Amino acid sequence: MKKIIVAGAGHGGIAAAYNLAKKGYDVTVYDRVQKEEDLGHEWQDFFHKDALTDSGFPACEVGMVHRVPISFYGPDKDVPPIGQTVKDDEFEMHMYRKDLYAHILKYSKEAGVKFVFGCSIKKPLMLGNRVVGFETSDGEKVIGDLVIDACGINSPLRTQLPSYLGVQNKFLRGETIFVYRAYYNRLKKFPEIPNDYHVYFLNDGKDGMGWIVTNEDSVDVLIGKPSPFTKEEALSELERYDEFAPHRGKKVLLGGGIYEIPVRQPLAIMVADGYAAVGDSAAMTVPIVGSGIANTLKAGKMLADAVLADKNGEYSASTLYNYEAAYYKQLGSSLAMVDLIKILLQNLTLEDLRLFFASGVVTSEDLSFNSNEASLSTIFANIKPSDVVDRFKKVGKNKALFKKVLTLIKNIAILRRIMLTMPKKYNEKSLAAFADRYNKFFASLVK
Numbered sequence: 001m002k003k004i005i006v007a008g009a010g011h012g013g014i015a016a017a018y019n020l021a022k023k024g025y026d027v028t029v030y031d032r033v034q035k036e037e038d039l040g041h042e043w044q045d046f047f048h049k050d051a052l053t054d055s056g057f058p059a060c061e062v063g064m065v066h067r068v069p070i071s072f073y074g075p076d077k078d079v080p081p082i083g084q085t086v087k088d089d090e091f092e093m094h095m096y097r098k099d100l101y102a103h104i105l106k107y108s109k110e111a112g113v114k115f116v117f118g119c120s121i122k123k124p125l126m127l128g129n130r131v132v133g134f135e136t137s138d139g140e141k142v143i144g145d146l147v148i149d150a151c152g153i154n155s156p157l158r159t160q161l162p163s164y165l166g167v168q169n170k171f172l173r174g175e176t177i178f179v180y181r182a183y184y185n186r187l188k189k190f191p192e193i194p195n196d197y198h199v200y201f202l203n204d205g206k207d208g209m210g211w212i213v214t215n216e217d218s219v220d221v222l223i224g225k226p227s228p229f230t231k232e233e234a235l236s237e238l239e240r241y242d243e244f245a246p247h248r249g250k251k252v253l254l255g256g257g258i259y260e261i262p263v264r265q266p267l268a269i270m271v272a273d274g275y276a277a278v279g280d281s282a283a284m285t286v287p288i289v290g291s292g293i294a295n296t297l298k299a300g301k302m303l304a305d306a307v308l309a310d311k312n313g314e315y316s317a318s319t320l321y322n323y324e325a326a327y328y329k330q331l332g333s334s335l336a337m338v339d340l341i342k343i344l345l346q347n348l349t350l351e352d353l354r355l356f357f358a359s360g361v362v363t364s365e366d367l368s369f370n371s372n373e374a375s376l377s378t379i380f381a382n383i384k385p386s387d388v389v390d391r392f393k394k395v396g397k398n399k400a401l402f403k404k405v406l407t408l409i410k411n412i413a414i415l416r417r418i419m420l421t422m423p424k425k426y427n428e429k430s431l432a433a434f435a436d437r438y439n440k441f442f443a444s445l446v447k
């Protein structure tokens with residue numbers, strides 16, 4: 001029987017493992033954590049309610065909430081925030097990451113997936129052009145017919161694959177965000193402050209953002225920046241948020257570390273002979289918000305479908321490319337487009353942000369997308385043709401910003417043309433040519 005090995009217990013790797021094991025495949029997941037309870041972060045995350053069922057897992061009864069509207073705050077305190085409007089029937093999961101892991105592990109183990117913990121993966125093992133396994137830090141060689149790379153953003157496999165495979169090893173500056181996240185105790189002397197979700201753009205686009213989420217008994221804070229920063233720097237930046245969050249106590253209840261999230265276009269090439277990347281390793285988050293749980297779960301199911309369709313068990317770049325093509329068709333192309341908006345945001349100065357917040361260039365409807373439907377068409381769907389002229393006039397008051405918006409429009413057109421050159425079926429040369437265009441285009445934007 002063919003042996004499938006999953007490197008890292010990332011969510012998409014587990015979704016692929018579960019769907020394959022259900023069909024009788026021999027699948028083993030390897031992770032560096034010492035025991036399954038150590039998997040996942042400590043905090044709660046939002047993701048679309050259908051992600052579990054779309055990826056083949058049974059639905060989860062715990063954690064379903066009406067989507068929490070976000071209020072976006074600009075740099076000026078006297079300008080009111082722009083609040084999202086949320087439809088009555090919009091629900092999402094708000095789950096502790098460990099509960100999510102408990103849910104998907106329970107069903108995966110029942111389906112026959114094997115888990116090996118305490119296994120630190122060091123590097124990929126190659127036989128000719130084929131990825132055949134990985135070596136662990138203990139020098140053990142783990143060999144399989146297919147290696148699924150679910151090791152996250154700094155995967156020791158993706159980052160060390162030979163360049164001739166065409167899989168991009170390194171993510172560039174601006175393509176990832178470093179975040180400090182912690183849950184603090186909530187001071188009881190401010191009972192009037194409602195439970196709410198606030199996102200702040202106090203700095204210019206190059207210097208990041210922050211959020212304060214007020215829960216019943218805790219205050220969840222996040223500071224995000226495009227370059228690495230220390231915990232001390234995070235704590236000093238956090239003081240700037242004190243005036244918005246007087247109810248934040250000083251005791252850290254959960255988290256308190258610095259983490260890195262990919263916020264970029266998906267990998268141009270995510271497969272090779274014997275290898276497929278999924279999740280953060282393949283950069284599958286929604287670039288403007290960094291949400292990746294739903295996309296990676298769904299991608300895991302798409303990967304399993306491509307493996308099941310490969311009746312001869314070749315697991316070659318050619319057969320695995322059906323997974324990549326399906327991912328791009330359903331999600332990846334839209335996400336790459338959305339990355340252009342993130343690039344615009346990163347280029348905004350304080351003056352640009354002030355105009356955005358104060359002048360009505362951006363409205364509540366524009367910001368009311370959810371992470372499951374973040375595409376340019378949903379983001380722009382609310383702009384009526386009659387609005388366009390009015391908004392251009394407002395933006396036109398700031399020449400530099402006007403130029404940035406025109407650049408965004410030009411880049412959308414360029415990317416559309418590049419995406420048309422992505423092969424529908426595997427062809428080594430055409431795929432390499434597409435990847436070259438796509439990677440050079442994005443590299444030129446984040447320079």
Ligand SMILES: Cc1cc2nc3c(=O)[nH]c(=O)nc-3n(C[C@H](O)[C@H](O)[C@H](O)COP(=O)(O)OP(=O)(O)OC[C@H]3O[C@@H](n4cnc5c(N)ncnc54)[C@H](O)[C@@H]3O)c2cc1C
Pocket residue numbers: 007008009010011012030031032033039040044045046047119120121122150151152153154155156179181259260261278279280281285290291292293294296
């Ligand atoms: C602060 C923060 C908040 C977030 N909030 C949200 C949210 O609200 N909603 C949302 O959808 N997404 C959110 N995300 C993003 C989300 O966590 C990821 O996009 C998603 O988990 C997909 O990542 P993954 O499963 O591919 O990788 P990961 O979650 O990083 O999992 C990788 C796994 O590989 C293992 N591993 C790594 N290296 C090795 C090695 N060398 N050897 C063995 N094992 C290894 C790790 O132990 C880990 O178990 C957030 C991320 C962060 C950091």
